[in-house]
Amino acid sequence: MTQSNDAPAKFGKGSHLHLIDGSAFIFRAYHALPPLTRKSDGTPIGAVAGFCNMLWKYIQDSSGADAPTHAAVIFDHSSKTFRNEIYPEYKANRPELPEDLRPQFPLTREATRAFNIACIEQQDYEADDIIATLACQARAAGGTATIISSDKDLMQLIGDGVDMMDPMKNKPIGPDEVFEKFGVTPDKVVDIQALAGDSVDNVPGAPGIGIKTAALLINEYGDLETLLARAGEIKQPKRRQVLQDNAELIRISKRLVQLDCNTPVEFTLESLEVQEPNHEALLDFLSRMEFRTLTNRVADRFGKEAPAVTVSTPAAVTAPAGSVELPPINREAYVTIRDAATLKDWLAEIATLGAVAVDTETSGLDEMEADLVGVSLSTGPGRAAYLPLGHVDGAADLFGSGDLAPGQMALAEALALLKPMLEDPATLKIGQNVKYDWKIFARHGIRMTPVEDTMLMSFALNAGGGIGHGMDALAEAHLGHQTIPIKELIGSGKSQITFAQVPIDKAAPYAGEDAEVTWRLWHFFRPQLGPNAVTTAYRTLEVPMIPVLADMEMAGVKVDTDHLARMSNAFAQKMAQLEDEIHGLAGEKFNVGSPKQLGEILFDKMSLQGGKQGKTGAYSTSADVLEDLAAEGHELPGRVLDWRQISKLKSTYTDALQTHVNKETGRVHTSYSITGAQTGRLASTDPNLQNIPVRTDEGRRIREAFIAPAGHKIVSLDYSQIELRILAHVADIPALKQAFRDGIDIHAMTASQMFGVPVDGMDPMIRRRAKAINFGVIYGISGFGLARNLRIPRAEAQAFIDTYFERFPEIRAYMDRTVEDAKRDGYVRTLFGRRIMTPGINQSGPAAGGARRAAINAPIQGAAADIIRRAMIRMPEAIRGIPARMLLQVHDELVFEVEDGAVDQLITAARAIMENSPDPAVKLSVPLVVDAGQGANWAAAH
Incomplete structure (x- = not known):
């Protein structure tokens, strides 16, 4: 950008005004970046960070022949404007601002002034009206204006002397782009918006008329008034009636979308002349915001030394919504519980508080096989304890004795004391990935309730937002705290040990930290659920799934390992047969499983078209490439696809499933991740039972291996379309x-x-x-x-x-x-x-x-995921008393195991739950239909 140190020159021919849509910058920054708080005091600054980066990029890009001579950032001042007098419902549907965004608005104004760019907002007028006024003034003065925004409402201003620039795509928006979006030239955009309305701003428009229809009408009749005057000529009865009945509402809509080019602004164009940023003020602001990277960039740009920015562990962490400041985490303050008296003291404190963060430490990750090694508890900041129960004596373990290390309570005694608290409905148990701990306790006869889950809170607030929901990621992102890496305790690779082998004095800080971090995350997330309108989803779709899925996973499904072994052998023979056919088609032997060798056969030797080489020089032989070649009639690629499918089925299912059979139960116990897909779909792992092909003969044969025990049937209920x-x-x-x-x-x-x-x-x-x-x-x-x-x-x-x-x-x-x-x-x-x-x-x-x-x-x-979740949550009560249990959930299907004589009863009860409205507040306008089947195995039931 250019710099002016003299008195402002008169705005006129050759002047170029940039008008930056500040409100759009803020919202884009807020939604594009994960939540971020200032480490020193917990102030939300995610939107401010994005806003500052966007302004800095704008300044860096604004140079050369098209550089602005004048510039301003325009903000909305308040939600109420003169348009609310025209139509009181205008913008009535806008949701409340997120609580963590409100305090960032003043900071973005301060940021604009720190960058030394004019900062403008005005009571009773929207930013768009101010932009419209300044753009019209610039054109009238003989200059030009560029609007830095992609807001469709501003496209009506495009014309001689006024254009737009999409700052995210760095792409100009001119008459051609407007026509592509609206089907009309910029001067007719207002007429289109008046007809089509705007659900975002609650502009009514003409019911049932969208942008495409509006464009057809305006292009045919010329303008809105002509259209309304001649509405009786329209042949389509419904469209004609809509226009005639809503003519006045359409005219009101036009007044709402028409920007005011005569807003009484309190400044001149000359006062908006571009100024070089004051590096001292800018660096001071950026360092106070703790934007270390941007501070260094700006300092380098001006050849100055960057001020120090401290981003280490905060002196205090502040949760949202006015929560009290929390002291920093101090692992040295944690207690190790070694006797019943100390445990009883902690249980008394928990009973008084009515809430506790709980975490288990185990000998492995498989909840069905892992031993309970210890339990950690936290009642607040600085209050955490570790109860070791299964640590082995280090010296004795060298000789494989497995003797327990001294200073631990007996497992049975400790669990007998913990059980009343863990099952007490008046004491809230808070966890991170509670389902894991729930199953560990359930194997010891304890059904933990009620529970809260910080992982599920994060998922409800930020599903698909790019942040992981694991404890380590959440602690760093929201608490500014780095947890002890588990590898520091158990190592990795061949030398890795179990947590039971970790000395208690090293295990206690790690375990206590897990519990305290969980408590702090709960303290951080809980106030955000309401303002973000996710409380209902969290409490009705997430938390109730914990015991339902845990019971399903613990039940497991019986498999016929002999059937799987026979299939593995058959698949191996089929693969060998396909390899022979492939080698015959290729004219030589090669490793069919080698993409490099296959690429050389297809594109070098056989000279097939479509070969693309990557950076390594090897050809791509992805499924897409092979499918395209097969579609062109080439036989060899099709055979390779068949070989790959059989190979995957063999390695993923018929071989692997045999290794997943639990030795004690004789069943396969998959694990469902509640946060596995951003849409709410459950994800099955260890093993994955959701990707078994259902439309192929091989896939159906694999499902035949999932069987019912003697005297039982497998029942499948599947939502139709x-x-x-x-x-x-x-x-x-x-x-x-x-x-x-x-x-x-x-x-x-x-x-x-x-x-x-x-x-x-x-x-x-x-x-x-x-x-x-x-x-x-x-x-x-x-x-x-x-x-x-x-x-x-x-x-x-x-x-x-x-x-x-x-x-x-x-x-x-x-x-x-x-x-x-x-x-x-x-x-x-x-x-x-x-x-x-x-x-x-x-x-x-x-x-x-x-x-x-x-x-x-x-x-x-x-919504499909939500419907089946609600059905699953209500299912245990619906089938209570029926000798049946729910085993699997796969896409839109629920799979049950039921005694022979109760099959019809189970189908009737389960179907009623699945087909009836899953939520009294949501009335679907189409019926839900469930197909039911039964058989000795899953394939027969589906």
Whole structure:
């Protein structure tokens, strides 16, 4: 940027004004970055950090021939403006500001002044009106103006002398970009917005008319007033009636979206002349904010020495919402409980407080096999204790005796004292990943209740936000504290020991820290649940899953290991046969499992087209590459795909499942991660039972290995097309909703709607194409992706998708609305209140496309996950008294084990829970339908 030390020159020809949308900068910074607090006092500064980095980047980029001569950052002053007098409901639907964002607004103003850029806001007027006024003044004075924003509401200003720049994409926005978005030139944008309305700002518009329809109407009739005057000429009865009935509301909408270019500003254009930052003031501000990296960058830019920025362990950590300051963590203050008297003292303190953070230390990570080594407790900052129970004597252990180290209570005695507290409904137990500790205690006859889980609190607040939910990551991100790495105690690799072998004096600080950090995280997260509107989701969708999943995991599922062994042998023979065929097609032997050798065969020896070499010089032989080659009629790539599939099934399932059988129970016990997917879908691990193919013969044969014991059946209950049903509801698609209510074949109905063919006697290929589109649209499939799935030309696939959106325009409207909400808020929500962050939604390039697809899909897949979670939570009570238990959850399916004589009773009870409304506050406009099956094994039941 240029620097002016003289008196301001008159603004005129050759002057270039930059108008920065400060409010947009703040919200983008807030939603793009994880929560961040100033280490010294706990002040939220995440948005301030992002805002400062954006301003610094702007200054660095603003040079050369297009550098501004004048600049200002414009902010909104308050939520109420003159528009609320026109329409009191204007912006009435805007959610409350997050509590941690409010205190950052004054700091962003201070940051702007520290950068020596004019900082402007004005009572009763929105930032957009001030921007509009200054842009018009600059044009009238003979200069030019560039608006630094991507806000669609500002696009009406684009024209001679006024343009826009998207700061995130570093991309200019001109008339062409406006036409691409609105279908009209900038001077008609206001008419489009008046018709289409804006759900974000609660601008009513014309019901049922979106941007595309509005563009068609305005382009046909010229302008809004002409359209309204001639509305009676419109042939479509519904559209004609909507315009006639809502003419006045549409005119009010235009007044709401029309920016005021005559805002009474209290400054001149000349006063906005660009000034070089005052490096002393700027460095002082940045160092006070503790932005070490940016402080150093600015200091280097000015050739100055950077002031010291302390970012070590804070003197105090402050939780949000007015909580008291907490002293720093002091591991030396922890107590080691070695006798019953000391434990009873702690239990008395816990009973008085009514809450305690609890953590277990074990000999391994498998909750079904690990031994309990110790229990840690914390009742607040600086108050933590470790109760060692299973540490072995170091000297004795050298000789393999396994004798316990001295100074530990007997396990049975300690658990007898702990049990009343752990099961006391009046004492809250706080944990991090409570399900693990719950199962450890359950194996000793203790059912811990009630519980809170800091991992699940983090997940409810920040699912998909880019921050891990493990304790170490949370402690560093939110408490500014680095926990003791477990490797310091147990080592790694071949020399790794178990926690039971760690000396008690070293184990106590580690274990006590785990409990205290858990308490502090609870203290930090708890006040944030309400302001972020995730309390209900946390308490109804997250915490109640802990005992449900724990019971399922402990029950396990019986497997036929002989069947698996036979399958492994058959797969090995099939792989050998395929290898022979592949070698014959290649004309030589090579390692089929070597991507490098396969690439050389395909692209060097056979000279097939499409070979792409990476940095190492090796060709890519990914599944996509091989599928494309197979689609072109090449036989060898298809055989390799078959070989890879069989190889994966053998190694992942038929071989591995045999090693996962618990020696004591004779069953396989998977573990479900509640935070495994940002949408709320559960993730199965050790082993993963959710990815067994269901549509292939091999996958079905693997499911045959999951069996019922004698006198029992496996029962499967599976939601039918649940995501399509949710899409029909959230996108409000009358045709799909009616089809679901009538029980019509939804894929045949879609094919009939799209291709104009009757449902009766429909060609199965046409139905298959409609099915592929139905499910593909939910995941934002492209023409390229659909072409690959259906093995048809890309142009034909894209035509199918275009036709689909023409037949169901509500889906496109839902997608556009959801993306706009995600861009504004930085997250989307499911029907049941689950919040899913969308951190990359405002980026450019390929990442933005993926973020957009994820944002569109998340409310649908998340709602499906919420529905099955609620069913699982209510299931234990619903089937109480029935000799049955829930074993597995896989995608939209629940799997049970039930005595032969109670199968029908189980199906009736479970189906009633799954099909009835999962939440009194959410009434789906489509029925939920559950398919049920039964058999001696999982394959027969599905």
